[in-house]
Amino acid sequence: AQTVTQSQPEMSVQEAETVTLSCTYDTSESDYYLFWYKQPPSRQMILVIRQEAYKQQNATENRFSVNFQKAAKSFSLKISDSQLGDAAMYFCAYRSPFQGAQKLVFGQGTRLTINP
């Protein structure tokens, strides 16, 4: 079974600076999907960024980018020019394209605080 590990329970960063959230995963599959989700306090969980394992190019969405290291099974999220609205729980997730309903396996989450 696949597992996802986020080793940083909490992170903080000064507004306008850059922060990187770590995620590692364990799988024997060669093709899969990786995601970062953001869950603001008492608000809906939303998809931040998505990476397909067969694509070597790192995904980017505006200020959010990933560093996908397939051999190392690492999938970190970089947030540039941090804003107060970026404060949230961030979850890394893995999806196999082969298993049943293709359910997500989540990491434990990282709570990100933005200091003004």
Next chain:
Amino acid sequence: EADIYQTPRYLVIGTGKKITLECSQTMGHDKMYWYQQDPGMELHLIHYSYGVNSTEKGDLSSESTVSRIRTEHFPLTLESARPSHTSQYLCASSLPGAGEVFGQGTRLTVV
């Protein structure tokens, strides 16, 4: 703007009561999911569905049940609520290979 809707958002209910948490999506997604999440913690899959009349139990054992009679509707039922059921319940749906779209969640408290 959410295309997946959960009701109620908050529910406080007494032990032993039967409850149904509603989840509806307007995107025509075949795959739908229910996750349980304690505050500040990771999500655990409790039920999922491939499509109409298809339901499966997830990784986390749950006393709840689900049904999928229509594509857009995936309700979760607890026949007899207990304090141990106090948690947040998140409904989601997805297309193959895509990320989940989540509802706003139902925060359940059983007293």
